[in-house]
Amino acid sequence: MLSFQAFFVTCTGLWTTERTYHSTLRGEVERSYTEFRVDPLTAADKQKVLSLSQVNGAAQAPSFDLVTLASDETLCPGFAIAFDTRSEKGEQVSMSLKALFVPDRYLAAPFSDIPPPPLAAQVTTEPTGEAIQGFYLRDEGYSEAGAIAGRFTYQPTRQTLEMTTYYRRSCAVDQMRIIAPDLRLRTIVTYQRPEGNVPPSVIDLVGFGVERKQPA
Numbered sequence: 001m002l003s004f005q006a007f008f009v010t011c012t013g014l015w016t017t018e019r020t021y022h023s024t025l026r027g028e029v030e031r032s033y034t035e036f037r038v039d040p041l042t043a044a045d046k047q048k049v050l051s052l053s054q055v056n057g058a059a060q061a062p063s064f065d066l067v068t069l070a071s072d073e074t075l076c077p078g079f080a081i082a083f084d085t086r087s088e089k090g091e092q093v094s095m096s097l098k099a100l101f102v103p104d105r106y107l108a109a110p111f112s113d114i115p116p117p118p119l120a121a122q123v124t125t126e127p128t129g130e131a132i133q134g135f136y137l138r139d140e141g142y143s144e145a146g147a148i149a150g151r152f153t154y155q156p157t158r159q160t161l162e163m164t165t166y167y168r169r170s171c172a173v174d175q176m177r178i179i180a181p182d183l184r185l186r187t188i189v190t191y192q193r194p195e196g197n198v199p200p201s202v203i204d205l206v207g208f209g210v211e212r213k214q215p216a
Contacts, residue, residue, distance in 0.1 A: 002159045002178060004132050008077035008101075010178055012038050013216065017186060019209035025202075034085040036211070041078040041098060049078065049100040049137050052147035062111040062135060062149075069106055076102045095140070101152055103134035114151065116199045117164045118191055121173045123153045131155050136163045169193055171200045182213035 002010060015036040022029055041049070050064065069075055078100035085093045123131055136152040150165030160177040171191045178184045188207040191200035 001156050003156060004103075004154055005074065005077055007154065007156075007159065007161060007178065008040070008079060010181060011079060011176075011184075012040055014038075014214040015184075015211045016214060017209045017211040019186070019207050021205060021207040023205055025204055030087060030089070032085050032087045034083055037082045039080045041080055041100065043073040045080065045098050046073060046076060046078060046100055049098050049139050049147075050102075052137075052139050063108040064102055065106050065108045069102070075106065076100055097138050097140040100137045101134060101154075102137060103132055106134075115166050115171075115197060117151065118171065118173060118189075118200045120189070121162060121164050122199075123155075123162075130157060136165070166193065170204065176211075184211045184213075185209075186211050 015038065017034050017036070018031065019034065020029065020031050047070070050066065050069070078098065080096070080098045082096040083094070123133070132154045134152055136150045137147075138149070139147050148165065148167075150163055152161060152163045154161050158177065159179070160175060162173065162175045165172045165174070169192070171193050173189045173191070175187045176184055177186075186207075186209050188205070189203060190205040192202040192204055194200055194202070
C-alpha cells in the first residue's frame, strides 16, 4: 500500500502509454501514444501554484493555511509534467504544467462552493476514513488555458488517485491506479457540463490505457 506521499514519488520518472479514446456521442475510436516526463515540485513551484489557484467557474477560490503549508513543503505533494502526444492521425500535442495536491485539512476556512461530481466519481469516505480528499491545483488546464483547480481523492489501499476538474463546458474525471512500481492504469472520462448545480451525466469521451515507467 502506497501512502499519499509515496504515490507521488512512484509517479516520478519517464512514462509511456498507448491510449484508446472512445467518442460515445459520435461513435468514433482513436488511439494515441504519449511520453510523460514527471519531476517533483520545488518549494518555489508549490508557492507559485498556490498563488495562481482558483476554482474554475466559482465566484470565490478556497483559501488555504499558507503559514502551515510554508512551514513544511512536504505536506502537499505534486509534480511537474511535460508530455508529447502523437495520435494515429499524425496530430501532435506537447504541453507542460505543474500540479499541486492540497488536502482539505489545510483549508483556512470551510469551502462549499464546489459543483457536484458525476455519480461514478463520488466517494464515501466513511466509515473507514481512509480516503484523502482535497483540491487539485494546476498552473495550466488541459481543455482551457490558465490556472485551474479541481477536486482529488486518493485511496491508499487501492493506490488510486482520482481527479475531477470542471471546465466551462465539460467535466473531466481522470484516474491513475498503480498496480506495480512500473505499471499503472489510466482512465479519463469527460462529461458535458450541465446547467445548474447537478451532477454531470452525459458522457462525451472515454479514454483508457496502460502506462509503463521506463528505466532511469
